[in-house]
Amino acid sequence: MSKSLAGRAATAVVAVLAVSSAAACGGGASGADSGKVKLSIGVFSDFGYDTLVKEYQAAHPTIEIEQRKVKMEQHHTQLATQLAGGRGAADIVAIEEGNVAQFRQSKDKFVNLADYGAKDLAGQWTPWKWNQGTADDGNFVLGLGTDMGSLALCYRRDLFEAAGLPVDREEVGKLWPTWQDYVATAQTFTDKTPNVKFVDTALNVYKAILDQAEEGYFAKADDSYIADKNTKVSDGFKLAAVLGEKKQTGAVAPFSQEWNVALKQASFATTTCPAWALALIKAGAGDEAAGKWDVAAAPGAGGNWGGSFLAVPKQGAHPKEAYELAKWLTAPEQQKRIFKETGNLPSEPVAYKDPEVTATVNDFFNKAPVGQIFAASAESLQPTYRGTKDSKVTPVFSNALARVEQGKQSTSDAFAQALKEAQDVAK
């Protein structure tokens, strides 16, 4: 009896071990059982990869792809913990432009794509985009560029008409060659229709102004903290804060739930819109607003806001296959298709100068020739230098502007407090 019991127990233990080791095999993504290589891609918002992934799988029967979508903020926090923990990251991860400098600091956790020949691809991208994804004078290739966010300004035609402003997008663009002109237009608008906010949030105005400067919070030369000396920072902050002080902004957090509600209620007339924001505006405003929004040129020189990179964490089991997939997804042919599907602007001149792209119009935005508008501003684009601690300093200034909008602080107090806090964070 006891012997048979022991025997049974031993059998059970062996069975459990066998099952768990089999499971471990599957979890380790070696995929020996099915003979397939399993790749995962971690992205946020809409990269437009759904159909492309299916196509790639069809063309490569040995590869199985899983797409993981998380909110942008969570995506980067998660990625940081996964890199720290040494496991759990997807085989390919998207990194947003505002965060790429920070992850560049931890490049030893990523595969150097140059090892797989990525340097040969350099010519595909507009040079600044390629450079943002590299380190060590271009010898370390961290990520391949996906889209970019050249800037335009979206406005509501019906609200402009009510305020006696022009509605034609060419005319509207001429209203504001500079941001000062934009602020002046805000005054004209408020004088006529005081109950409607001119712009959704001062935060995005400030962000757009700063994105048109060559340097922001950190020096291009040595990554040192210069926010307290850089007049672009203080000027931009004050300009945006004026709108907040005069209550000409909706004072909503950008892209938040409240922002969506404000869009739906048509409670503001303009918003800064990088190429990728068109989809967000359309989703928030809903179908009943079709044809009411339009796209005009942004004040100031061209600037870039957003856009991402695909990187391959070292912890993945299939760096070679992951690289091949990332290379394919970021190739001009695919970038063009993504633009037509989601509006994410290609970061490769071959793609954004392609007639297919430049001829694209957006029906929702009153048939605006978005291909032309964004490609044009892509050409004149001056990318801002992102410091390694940019993503840590940025929220400090956003909070300061929010305090001005909420009437909690004067512009100068808010800016002084922001400088003090930023100094601590940048240390």
Place this chain on the structure above:
Amino acid sequence: MTTGHHQRSGASAPLRSTSGRENRSWALTRFDNRYTPYLVIAPFFVVFGIFGLYPLLYTAWVSLHDWQLIDGDQGFTGLDNYAKLLGDANFWNALGNTLSLFVLSTVPQLLAALGLAAVLDRGLRGRLFWRAGVLLPNVISVAAVALVFAQLYGRDFGVVNHLLGLVGIDPVDWHAETWASHLAISSMVMWRWTGYNALIYLAAMQSVPKDMHEAAVLDGASRWRSFWSITVPSIRPTILFTVITSTIGGMQLFVEPQLFDPGGTATGTGGSDRQFQTLVMYLYEKGFRLFDAGYSATIAWVLFLVVLVVAGVNFTVARRIASQG
């Protein structure tokens, strides 16, 4: 109970054990009685050791270092992090917010739960329905609750401001004002936990002997009087239990205020001026947004000590109040 059982078998076994075989079975029984209880509870302590004690000690170790989330240990710094924390205005702000939110949400919550339980304890029609109903808010995902409450408290198009407007009160910027944000978040916490505590109280109240109430009624005591003089003292241990668990929960408040922040987890610092940033939110900001794991671990340990102190104080106060009542 265990000792009683052990003594009983220990006393009876030698009387019958004459042969060696019986002796051996007696030894086995004794082993069984003496050690089995430990073996049975051992898994808990093993699991606790791995998932509770080890992280606790490891966190203490991390807090003594300059430790970056991704890049790891950057060198031993001793108690530097602790010294820095005590001089950190943001830490004291977060501690104040945590205590304020705790008092605002827990005191009314437990009183309301007590009242709710007293009502449920009386023979209501459809008892099961009501009892299940009060637990419902607790079952709903906190993310969903936070989303709904953030809408209710919207500045421009929120229902609460609309209702206030009907009685002539100007719209309140719930996310911007300190007191307003605390009230809004407390209401969210109360919504989630009042029913849960009410059910715990109800369970305790049902074991209070009915004849005590009947005797009190005969003596001419009012319902109110018999509630405070009989019911509350009888369920004292349960009240102490809920006070302790609410303290631990309240001091670690995180999800409700974090999701109430329109900036979300990315840039959220508990409002534009840290109006409603709690200790755990500050821990999260330092550790997972600024990647300063060492400092974050320090906050975790100080929080642990704060919880111990506050729980101790609450326990003493609650015991005194309940015994006087």
